[in-house]
Amino acid sequence: MPSSASPVIRRARLGAELRRLRHRDALTLKQVCGRLGWASTSKLSRIELGQSRPDLADVLDLLDVYQVPPGQREALIVIARDAATARGWWKALGEMGERQRDYAELESGAATIVEYQPAVVPGLLQTPAYARLRVAAGAALCSEVDVEADVRARAVRQEVVRRPDPPAYTALLAERACDPGGTPPDVWREQLRHLVALADRPHVTIRLLPGDAAPEGSVHPLAPFSYYAFPDPADPRTVMVETLTTDLRLVAEDDVARYEHLIDRLLAAALPAAESAALLARRAEQPVVPRPRAPVGGGPPGDGES
Structure with a gap:
């Protein structure tokens, strides 16, 4: 990309x-x-x-x-x-639905990306196997989703963190996002090892929020969100809030400023990057005991779904 x-x-x-x-x-x-x-x-x-x-x-x-x-x-x-x-740019992004395209456009030009996910691994950090489970679960609620095409498109989007001039990317993951739930052990272990490898990149930061972490004022986000800032300061900083059926794009200065303040609180409550990576590495080597709940449920692909 x-x-x-x-x-x-x-x-x-x-x-x-x-x-x-x-x-x-x-x-x-x-x-x-x-x-x-x-x-x-x-x-x-x-x-x-x-x-x-x-x-x-x-x-x-x-x-x-x-x-x-x-x-x-x-x-x-x-x-x-x-x-x-238009055409040439979309061809470079591969096959993707409308919701993925919105995120891909934002990611392509961003200088800074911060994502918060309370229950799943963000799309830019997913392995193909984990992504396939996520998309398949969403397809159960949105039958028109082409699972394999969506997974291929997601892989193209992920090139944003591998290009020569990548954005500064931070993932804030609640502890539940590191819970295997019903994910097959081999898929989950591969996903955790992938997170550890990505965290070693200089422009990628992964911070975990322990279950007992309490951000200042006990303010917890009610939904997954992604924040984008751009090289040109005149381009509006943007927040995408993910819901089951659609995504809400916020560009008003007051709205975005509130999310920036929330990000600061979440970062203050999260484990340091090195400690987060070490915890992920330990969990990757521990036996995985699948739980009956499915961690890959969701709606049509948005960002967490992507």
Whole structure:
């Protein structure tokens, strides 16, 4: 996976800039579309909301309408090109469903990634065998999932932590995430050894939260989440909150700041990285006693599912 600006973030930023320019000129969606000969306002609305990959020609026309000066114009054209990245970029990501694509876009351009998982191993750290169990369990609730295609796509996503310029990646795992549950012993042992090997990489940090760990104020996350910061400080820091059926993307400054504060509390309560790696290594060599519960249950692939 090549290092590049995150398309989904660039679309959001481009849309916000174009909306600001329209408001500056006191123009309505209908007025702008009328000047451009666009049949419907929905096209411009989707561009401003970051919901579609903009055509560069359309962006150039909008910049003409708003009479954007040369310096600002060139900067927005760069953002628009990143936002419009499509076929070649998706081919590099392999086969994946819509939910995986959202995470893949964020990961591709991130400088910092922090993931919290209360019960499972995050998608970027999963072995193929463990991932297959996770996806198969999700497919039980979402029959249209192609398990093998999803596992292949997940493996491509994981290249982000192996590329020459990887993001700084931190996984905060609750102790339950290190519980084999009903996972076959050989699959679980392989997964733990994989975590230990990844933790040895200089840009990967794995921190475990003991069951009795109490973050400051006893504030515990209610759902898995992922946090992303980007090389360009003007690109909005983003949090993805995972639910059974969909994922909530947060970009509002106040929302993201709350999660940053929560991350600080979780890091303060977690075991040090070296101690976490040592604990994982010990558990990898201990006999695994499967439990009746299935640790791989879940919904359609999101991030923990991916």
